[in-house]
Amino acid sequence: MALHFLLSGQSAFFDCESLSEIHMKYFTLEELCRSETAAARNIDNTPDAAACQRLQTLVTQLLDPIRAAWGSPITVNSGYRSPALNSAVGGVPTSQHVKGEAADITVGSTADNKRLFDRIVEMQKTRRIAFDQLIDESHYRWIHISYRAGANRNQVLHL
Numbered sequence: 001m002a003l004h005f006l007l008s009g010q011s012a013f014f015d016c017e018s019l020s021e022i023h024m025k026y027f028t029l030e031e032l033c034r035s036e037t038a039a040a041r042n043i044d045n046t047p048d049a050a051a052c053q054r055l056q057t058l059v060t061q062l063l064d065p066i067r068a069a070w071g072s073p074i075t076v077n078s079g080y081r082s083p084a085l086n087s088a089v090g091g092v093p094t095s096q097h098v099k100g101e102a103a104d105i106t107v108g109s110t111a112d113n114k115r116l117f118d119r120i121v122e123m124q125k126t127r128r129i130a131f132d133q134l135i136d137e138s139h140y141r142w143i144h145i146s147y148r149a150g151a152n153r154n155q156v157l158h159l
Helices: 029-033 036-041 049-070 083-088 110-125
Strands: 002-007 012-014 075-078 103-105 133-138 142-146 155-158
Touching: 012 155, 029 036, 029 049, 049 103, 049 110, 110 133, 110 142
Parallel strands: 133 155
Antiparallel strands: 002 012, 075 103, 103 142, 133 142
């Protein structure tokens, strides 16, 4: 399945065969790869096939179920990051964003982000979802969530 989207300020086609196998209800590959920094610095932020598959899993296992439970839109601030983009934004080399396993999300205000965070914790405690890490970043300015197939740690952290 060929996808057409804007990366690094340029129109591009991306072939990700596996996207036709699993339906992403609320999120798209495009929004998971969108980056103002990449566009401004002309950095290619195209995921490879393995990262694409992990992004799909992140959406189907976490982001779509969380969005359904929340009942209103959730914005992805940062999803996939190519190694060059990750370096440009000061990410650690081992970042799960580089692997396609993580997203930073928000629903607007810090108060609403805290409510979303608490809802995600409740979903994990009732075994509706499992995650690798759920991180309150900077007093709920945004929420980092990640998924590692077969290796989730269910860590809840506040940074």
